[in-house]
Structure formats: C-alpha cells, structure tokens
Amino acid sequence: MGMREQSLLEEIARRFRPGVADRRRGVRVGAGDDAALVRMGGTDVALTVDAVVEGVDFDLRYFGWSDVGYKALSAAVSDLYACGATPVAFLVTAGIPAGAKPTKIRSLLGGLQAAAAEHRATIVGGDLTRAPKLMLDVCAIGQAGKRFLRRSGARRGDMIFVSGPVGSSRAALLMFRRGLRVPRALRAAHLRPAAARRAGRDLSKEPRVTAMMDVSDGLLMDLSRLCRASRVGAGLVPSHLPVTSEARAAFRRLGKDPVQEAAIGGEDYVLLFTVRPPVPRHIRRRYACIGRILNPSPVGGPIYNMERRPPRRMVVKGFLHRF
C-alpha cells in the first residue's frame, strides 16, 4: 500500500523534531520548514536540499539538460530566500543514466553554474553516480539573516502577499503536454525559473513580515501549509492573484479558468508571506496582496474564498508525490 507524501512528511517532521541534545549542538530549526537553521561557531547557517527526477519532476521532451540544471538549483536556492537567508554555496549530486553523452553532462553542469552565478554563490562540491533516470539533488547553504523567517509566524489579521506571478509554469507545462507552441515568457517560467533573490533580500530586512515560504507545490497547497504551521485559517481573494497576461491567454486557450489554475499550479518559486498591519508602503507597492489571515485554528485552515458571499471554503489541491 502506498503512503501519501503529506502524511509521510508529517511523520518525518515529528520523528526528526530537534530534541534537547540537538538544540545544545546548535540546531535551532530542524526538518519541516523551507530550510533548517544551525548555529556553528557563532554563525547562523541555513541549510536546505531539493531533488528532481526525470519523469517525475521534469520531462526531457521539453527540457534541455542545461534547463534541468538551472531549474534544480533555482528550486533549492528558493528555499533559502524563503527563510530570509543569503546563498553562499551549493553541493550537487547528479545521477546520470548509463550511456549519457559527455556534451549532455557538460550542458547540465553549465545550467547549474549559470544559476549559481545569478545567485552570487558557488558550487563547491558534489557527487556523480549512475542512476536509472537523470536526477539532480541540490543542497544549498546560506548565511541566515538577522531574522530567520518561518512558516509558523502568521497571526490573525496579517495580510497575505506573494512576491510575483503565479501559474506561468503550469500554463507552460499544460501547453507542452498538449504539444502546443509555448510563448517565450511561459517557457522561461517553466524551464528556467528565477528564484526570488531580490524579494528575499528585501523581505528579510522587514520586521513586519511574520511568516514566509516559497510557492513550489502550488499557491493553495503551500498557503495551507503555512496555515497549518501557524495554526490559523486564511481568506483568499482569488481575483487578486497576480497572473500574467501570457498565462491568462494560455489557460483560456486550453479551456481552463486562469485563476483556478494559477492557484494550484506549482513551481512558481515566488515568495508567499504574511505582513502584520500597517503594511509598509514599499511592500504594498511591490507585491500583490491576495488575502488575509483569519482566526486561529488548532489544525490550520480552512482557506476561504472571500469573494463569495458568504465566504466559501476552498478545496486544497496541488502537487504531491505518491509512493
């Protein structure tokens, strides 16, 4: 019998919750958040890892090997920004199928290096192994900011924001799958997503930001995780989701509702965060407010659609592995 990822992840989070001995050794945040936080000799180090597997996380029919490298690194570094940390170094494990051409391997390394350079950080090591399918595992190490932002800090009345558009990656994926020509902006969003470097730096300095995470498995899914960690509910204004005109057009062409799709589409790598009012002007100006945190709730959630009268509970969907 299989096991759903969410329940397995929760079991693991319980099992790996840092104990007294771990805390004494400097572990300040363990498994369960976007990144872990460990104090080493007076420095706060943020640590995270992210794996992608061919056929599960990407499809080589539309991905070049260079894209695979670029995207895998973006996904890992995104978790550092989500905690307000600054990337310093990466370790990369590549599982390479037998008979892979050297040019492909070089192209994979090139994509990884290009992404690392954009984040002003260095690939300092790794491991190569043979694997039945192409896979990459990227470990990102960063310097934590003055504040280490977690998923658990949201409180009733906080406003919910996202740092950039959602749904573009999903729009591209659906078009690729249908064999359609994918507009350039959507292609880039899916194949070479840029992690939210600027927003991460900006928001890590803002004392009114109460909780933060990145959107990797879909906005609704990730918001529900933030709610669970913070033990609160949330009210979403779906029409306020920032969806680009390219993504809207793509969804419409596919006969799908843009807002609904953008809410469940994964791999956006924007930051989802909550802000304690009054919301500073630069935040209101730069980022999209998409709702607010509602009453405390011991299990987290539900998420309401605030555009319905009365507000209606939303069904949480998104990307989950199945085992």
Added chain:
Amino acid sequence: MGMREQSLLEEIARRFRPGVADRRRGVRVGAGDDAALVRMGGTDVALTVDAVVEGVDFDLRYFGWSDVGYKALSAAVSDLYACGATPVAFLVTAGIPAGAKPTKIRSLLGGLQAAAAEHRATIVGGDLTRAPKLMLDVCAIGQAGKRFLRRSGARRGDMIFVSGPVGSSRAALLMFRRGLRVPRALRAAHLRPAAARRAGRDLSKEPRVTAMMDVSDGLLMDLSRLCRASRVGAGLVPSHLPVTSEARAAFRRLGKDPVQEAAIGGEDYVLLFTVRPPVPRHIRRRYACIGRILNPSPVGGPIYNMERRPPRRMVVKGFLHRF
C-alpha cells in the same frame, strides 16, 4: 559513447575550481577534495555530499533498508573526518520507488538516525521524491578543525598510514555474491560500516599529519588520488596492510589473495593519511604504517610495491562508475 568517471571528475574539478569571486565570498576549498571548506561569518564550514543508488552501490538482496540508511550516512560523514572536521548536521534526500511499504521507509529513516546519533550530529532536513530505484543522497555539514586536511599535502619522505583494517567490506561483498554465509564482523563491515570518528578527531589535532582522505573506492585507487593531488609517488608495503583474520580467511576460501583483494576493495571508510617524520608515538602505536611517499612527480604516482627487489610498479585498480 560513455565517459569514464575519473576523467569526468577531473573535468568537473577544473570547471568548478574556485575563482577570485568565489574566494572573496569565502570559498577556501572547492570541489575535488573529500569536503569543501567555506568561511561563513567567521566560521569555517566543511561540506560534502555522497549518494548511493540501488543496483549500483548496494543490493537489496543483502541490504535491509535500515542498513542502506546507516551506510549512506557513514559514507558521507567519513568525508568530514577525512578533512579533520566535526559533523554537525545532515540533510538527506531519499528517492523512493513507487509502492514502497511504509515499514521499509521507516526502517530507512531509523538507520539514518542511528548513524547520525553515533556521530553526535542531527538530521536537520531533507527531501523525499519518487525514483525508479531506491536511492539516498546525504549531505554532511561540519565544523572544520584548526587545520583542514587535504589530499594535496604529502611530501617526499612522509610515512603513509591507514586508520583501520581494509578489505573486510569487499570480502563480505564477494561472499554475499556467491551466496555464502557471511561471518558477522564482515557483514557489519559491508552493511553497517562505522566511519572513523575517533581517528578523525585524533588526527585533526596532529600537526605532523600532512595529507588525509578516506578510503572509499579502494586503498590503491585512493592512494593514487592522494599522490596525484600531492604530485608525488608512493612506495607501498602490501604485507603491512591491516587485514583482519576474518577477511583473510574469507578471501582464501574464495581462492583469492587476501592482500591483493584488500588493496582494491572499496568502502572501508578508514582514513588514509601521511605523516612527516619523526612520527609521533601515539600514531605509530594506533595506526598501521603501510609505506612512504617517494619522489615528486608532476602527474602523481606511480605506486611501487616495495617488497619486490627492485620495487615494482603496481597497477591501480578499484571502484569507478562508468557512464
């Protein structure tokens, strides 16, 4: 056309050699050694990663899922000891085949946790993904000691040591493959190898140790890497290799030469190190001296068998992935 691991690794080491910008950001040792060294806010952080894949690195006919977890973590932490660093935290990515039983997954986690506890360090995060075969990738983060020991410090006249027995893991592997009953000590050496915690701590404090690495792909192969990094040759006294009586008996039963097999057998996870004479007494007492470093050589090597008159050049064999 495939590519041999060694040449690919060398190309990667060249490509990822830290440049000026990397050094300014604190990268002191990049890819190519057992671990990397990065300076973060006044702390020297050692970083390494190690992956294992079912069917390539382990066989589930003899490995329990718990053994897989234990061994994968040992292999990663061994690289930290090889640099004189102390483990602090681990990140673990597990690629799980579809339909894996929850009890197996729990057992894998249990093996990982048991190994982490032995090294007084904490698993602070990870990633779960679906994969065609069981695979684990363990990233180990440690605090560097006062000295960061590298492969490149050996000089002519240094004595070569290993911190423990070699060949036991290979003896077990060959017996497993032949379907023989494997003695308990050899089973443990193959399925649940202990990384050299005590030796790592001990040797990291010793100023006369000039170079160090761990033996993971076979003593001869790894010694030849040390020679290449240090640009020296080496003279080995094969009969001085510490091989346990159980391993000797096993190799004989298999009709193989114990010393020869011990020299090429991988996954010993002992430390291979060189010491500038005069060798301190505690080192002479605790560890096995197996040879000495010979003349400088721009490409590293050759390795001579010093028991032959005149000394005869040895053929370097060991474990390499093929792509």
